[in-house]
Amino acid sequence: MHADVLIIGSGVAALQLAKKLRQDLNVIVLTKSTVRDGNSYLAQGGIAAAIGENDHPSKHYMDTLEAGRFHNDLDAVMALTSEAPSLIKSLFEDGCMFDMDSRGSMALGREGAHRENRIxxxxxxxxxxxxIEFMLSKTSGNIRIIENIHVIDLLVNEEDGSCIGAKGKDAHGKVHRFYSAHVVLASGGCGQIYEYTSNAVTATGDGIALAYRAGAKIADMEFIQFHPTLLYKEGKALGLISEAVRGEGGRLITEDGEPVMEGIHQQEDLAPRHIVSQTIFNLLNEGKSVFLDITAIENFNSRFPTITAICEQSGVDISLGRIPVSPGSHFLMGGILTDLVGRSSIPGLYAIGEAACTGIHGANRLASNSLLEGLFFGKRLAEWINGQPLLTMANPLRSLEQGGEAPVSLPAIGEIKRRMMKNAGIIKTKEGLLKQLAWLKEIQIEKWIKASWDHLSPDEATRACMLIASYLVTVSALKRTESRGGHFREDFPAEKNEWLRKRVIHCLITEKDGKNEQIKAEVAT
Structure with a gap:
């Protein structure tokens, strides 16, 4: 099957790209589940944009850098925050129904680390x-969405190393090849590699693993954001409690009613996420329980209908005014290294959304910048592709195939998640990371990276992707001997100037003699 543009993933970045592409382009969107089963669809909080009377993109810019602990790409952040108001205006004028205030203007909420109401x-x-529903309603006839296709490999031209398509399996196990001059990974992050997560079950690091296997550069995988407030009951995380709740007056308290964030940070309950998450994590480790006190929020049920439903379904009575919470993995700041258009290190391969490492988020994403980033890069990449000549691929060149014998079995998903949470979670140590790396080597991670996946079922391919994502996070966290943003090393608890804006970059390298395939991680500015 051929397409002018092949998009793998169906979240906000993917649909924005598809919507903004020229209508004479044949576009195929592949999603491994359904188009409504992903992190974008689940997103509660909102979209950040400096459109308030007292706000300005420069303020949004500074808040983004502060949250990201200045690990951000400055040009990328400036471009994003400057264009945010026009992106929101364009969506609204096209018919996307945002919530309005009593004056007939867009209602603006506030979340952690924002100094202004801009959500x-x-x-x-x-x-x-x-x-997502708005974008699906605007899908034009040149866009074909194919659900339940699990991509298991990227196709790489053996002559010039360019990406020329992807190989995927349908629900019946049949292999399909999709060829395209422009292959875009918009497959999301890898939150599901952790035991506690807010992420959709589809967020297993697939695009990142596929890009790494194909030879693309991967960066900043140590920077995992843990959301402070997941609904927590009987040792299980049951859903996200948006930061907007704290923006509306919710406060974190212990079972004795003591304020959790008082004296910890000047913004208290609206401190950056990594600080709030680490504080709650330490209290839970001490055997204490943490709650979100919502008694100060009027009309909670109507303001937060999704959260109300999650609590009701989980047997948590919000009329008591307390929601039990725990931190869990929420967002990946790293991913496939790209430029400010979305191009990866492999010609013909692009990445946008959470699968990409654009430099926007630095070491810790500012709340409600994720949907914004998807809108921004979806539009920017579309503009770039729209300006390229139409390329035909009637006779695709022979592609490189992964080879080698795969290990006999894969660990269960539950085991992967538990080990990552314990050894490479919110608070990391050299000892724990080395233990995790030893386990990954024991199950022969390097063979899984290089082996053919043609024989794998979708479930097995998912587990293989999770293991590769786990490996990249673990090695990156070992390399970065400091704490910054979402990356906290108990044995290196302070930020270090020598690490500022330095990235841990991974790339699968095949030596020229054809004998030695090596997995390398380098530190680069």
Missing amino acids: VHGGGDATGKTV
């Missing part, structure tokens, strides 16, 4: 659903 939301706490 646009839809459906109360269903912004992702609002935006």
Whole structure:
């Protein structure tokens, strides 16, 4: 099957790209589940944009850098925050229904680490659903969405190393090849490699693993954001409690009613996520329980209908005014290294959304910058592709195939998640990371990286992707001997100037003699 543009993933970045591409281009969107089963659809909080009377993109810029602990790409952040107001305006004028205030203007909420009210939301706490449904309603005839295709490999031209397509399996195990001059990975992050997560079950690091196997550069995988407030009951994380709740007056307290964030940070409950998450994690380790006190929020049920439903389904009575919470993995700041258009280190391969490492988020994403980043890079990449000559691939060149014998079996998903949470979670140590790396080597991770996956079922391919993502996170966390943003090393608890804006970059390298395939991680500015 051929396409002018092949998009793997179906979140906000993917759909924005598809929507903005020229209508004479044949576009195929592949998604391993359904188009409504992903992190974008689940997003509660909103989209950040400096559209308030007292706000300005320069303020949004500085808040983004502060949250990212200045590990950000400055040019990328400036471009994003400057264009955010026009992106919101364009969506609104096209018919996307954002929530309005009593004056008839877009209602603006506030979340952690924002110094101004600048969060646009839809459906109360269903912004992702609002935006995705709007974009699906605007899908034109040149776009074909194919669900339940699990991509297991990228196709790489053996002559010049360019990406020329992808190989995937359908629900019946049949292999399909999709060829395209432009292959875009918009497959999301890898939150599901952890035991506690807010992420959709589809967020297993697939695009990152596929890009790494194909030889693309991967960066900043040590920077995992843990959201402070997941609904927590009987040792299980049951859903996200949006930061917007704290923005509306919710406060974190212990079972005795003591404020959790008082004296910890000047912004208290609206401190950056990594600080709040680490504080709650330490209290839970001491055997204490942490709750979100919502008694100060009027009309909670109507303002947060999604959260209300999650609590009701989980048997948590919000009329008591307390929601039990715990931190869990939420967002990946790293991913496939790209430029400011979305191009990866492999010609013909692009990455946008959470699968990409664009430099926008630095070491820790500012709340509600994720949907914004998807909108921004979806539009920017579309503009670039629209300006390229139409390339035909009637006779695709022979592609390189992964080879080698795979190990006999894969560990269960539950075991992968538990080990990552314990050894490479919110607070990391050299001892724990080395233990995790030893386990990954014991199950022959390097063979899984290089082996053919043609024989794997979708479930097995998912586990293989999770293991590769786990490996990249673990090695990166070992390399970075400091704490910054979402990366906290108990044995190196301070930021170090020598690490500022230095990245841990991974690339699978095949030596010229054809004998020695090596997995390398380098540190680069």
